[in-house]
Amino acid sequence: MARNGNGTPIILVIEDYPDxxxxxSSLLRxxxxxxxxxxxxxxxxRQANRVTPDLILMDLAMPEMDGVAATRHLRERHTLARIPxxxxxxxxxxxxxxxxxxAGCAEVFPKPLDLEMxxxxxxxxxxx
Numbered sequence: 001m002a003r004n005g006n007g008t009p010i011i012l013v014i015e016d017y018p019d020x021x022x023x024x025s026s027l028l029r030x031x032x033x034x035x036x037x038x039x040x041x042x043x044x045x046r047q048a049n050r051v052t053p054d055l056i057l058m059d060l061a062m063p064e065m066d067g068v069a070a071t072r073h074l075r076e077r078h079t080l081a082r083i084p085x086x087x088x089x090x091x092x093x094x095x096x097x098x099x100x101x102x103a104g105c106a107e108v109f110p111k112p113l114d115l116e117m118x119x120x121x122x123x124x125x126x127x128x
Contacts, residue, residue: 009126010034010051014044014058014070015088024057031119032128041065045073048080054126057118060089060100068103075104084125088113 011033015021018039025035036051038044040062048056056074060067067087074080084106089096092110100108106125109118 008032008034009054009128010036011122011126012036012038012044012047012051012053012056012058014038014041014047014056014062014067016040016059016062020059027115027119028057028122031123033122033126041067041070041073044070048074048083049077052079053083055122056083056085057122058085058087060087060096061091067105068099071100071103071105086118086121086125 011028013021013024013028013035015024016039021037025037028035036047036053038047042064044056044058058067058070071085074083074085085104086107086109087100087105088109088111090111097108107121
C-alpha cells in the first residue's frame with residue numbers, strides 16, 4: 001500500500017462540490033486517514049499519479065471528466081490499476097451502477113450517503 005511514513009492509509013477524494021469535498025475530507029481525517037483532494041476527474045488523475053493513494057473516493061457526475069471516464073483512465077495505468085475506487089452518485093439507477101462497476105469501480109454508493117456504511121467499507125478495505 002502507498003501509506004505515508006507512519007502507516008496511515010491515503011485516501012484521494014475527488015468531488016466537484018466544495019462543501020461535499022470538505023465534509024468528506026474532514027470526516028476521513030477525523031477517522032485518522034490522510035486525505036488528498038481533487039475537484040474533478042482530470043485533477044484526480046494528476047493527484048493519483050502524484051500520491052498513489054490506498055483508496056479513491058469519487059463522485060460520478062463531475063465536469064471535465066466524470067467518474068466513469070476517470071476510473072477507466074486509472075485502470076489503464078499499471079501503478080494505479082489495483083487501487084480500490086468507491087464512487088458516489090445521486091443517479092443511482094441500475095444502468096449507472098453497472099457502468100461504474102464495468103469501468104472498474106469496487107463499490108457504488110448512492111447519495112445521500114450512508115456515512116456509517118461508507119466508513120465501514122473504507123475501514124474493511126484499507127484498515128485504520
